[in-house]
Amino acid sequence: MSELLLLFDLLLTVTLLVLATAAIMSREPRRAVILYIAFGLLLALVWARLRAPDLALAEAAIGAGLSGALMLAAARRATAAKRQHASQPGTKGETS
Amino acid sequence: MTPAWAKVLIPIVLIAIGAVLVWAFSLAALEGGDRLALIALERVPESGVSNPITSVLLNFRAYDTLLEVAVLLTALLGIWSLGPAAPAFQPASPILGGMIAWVVPLLILSTGYMLWAGGHAPGGAFQAGALLGAAGVTLALGGDASAGLPGETRLRFLSVLGVLVFTAVGVILMALGYGFLTYPEGYAKWLIIFIETAATLSIGVTLAAAYLGGEPRDERTSRSAT
């Protein structure tokens, strides 16, 4: 039983670290943000396992959900601005 | 760009910091004692709520939580002072619009549940506020330029409501001869629920307004930016 639990712990930890590394190393903003959201949701799962259900709820809703939504909007703006910058330099504008 | 020596030096310094951190962590973990946990868990029945985290947040360390709500308000004021919002999203397609019409009421309903459940089960003001904020974000994603938020005057009032009620309760208790935010016996539960309700509204409104970004606009002049 405890070996199985340890195996589960190891699996969670390794996935967590891999997701964090992938989010950090990704060059494309959108991809990085989506990986960060996945990381936050997995972190919520880990905290549920560590007997912190309140924190799991908060992390899933605030840490992954709202931060993720905020950063996705920013990533979208950054990509749009870069594309516009590349096509017609000198203009500053927002596209939607 | 980072020079070559920095590329080598930074990881070395970080590994050294990591070693110190692991050492500190092992000190804390191996010490074993119960520290504050025992005292906190012992006194949970006196706090008016049976969820230990809510009792720490709203009773034992209510001061912390008051300041946290104030931090949230400060961040919102900072965002508002940085100029107008980005243009709204395109109006949602019928399928997304239909889903939003279902999801938003459900989110608001679960806000109420989460707020009430916080007393005895996982949940509480912050989770409930996050759900309320998520309802606003969902509306904004569907193309609502105001994310379902009220007009400027009421928006400003709602965003300070949490700090206002929290401080008012503390000051009134002080005037009655108790300490700042020291709840009298028997009233703790209702005072906590009262504060949490105000805090939930504020947190939800703050998060939704932070997602929109930009200073609040009067309803009549809204959407003029697009």
Place this chain on the structure above:
Amino acid sequence: MITQFLYGGSGILLFLLGTWSFIVHPPLIRKLIAINVMGAGVFHTLVALAYRGLTAPADPVPHALVLTGIVVAVSATALALAFGQRLDRDHGSSADDD
């Protein structure tokens, strides 16, 4: 005990990864993700420290601290993004170039 060290150690690793990325990667959005990963590492370490095994209830005091921290982190993120947007508007998108 081994669970505590496994999760606490991974929390410290997350913190270090975040710090490294924060120093090395120039784009603002990547720095922001790095700060959030740093924060997640700190929270993770605290949660691991509060864990008392499957049978005993966890320590509620660090949990309350982490809950506070999550909310402060998201408000800092929102403020930082608003600053970034303002920078973009004033100086073009140069602040986001690699």
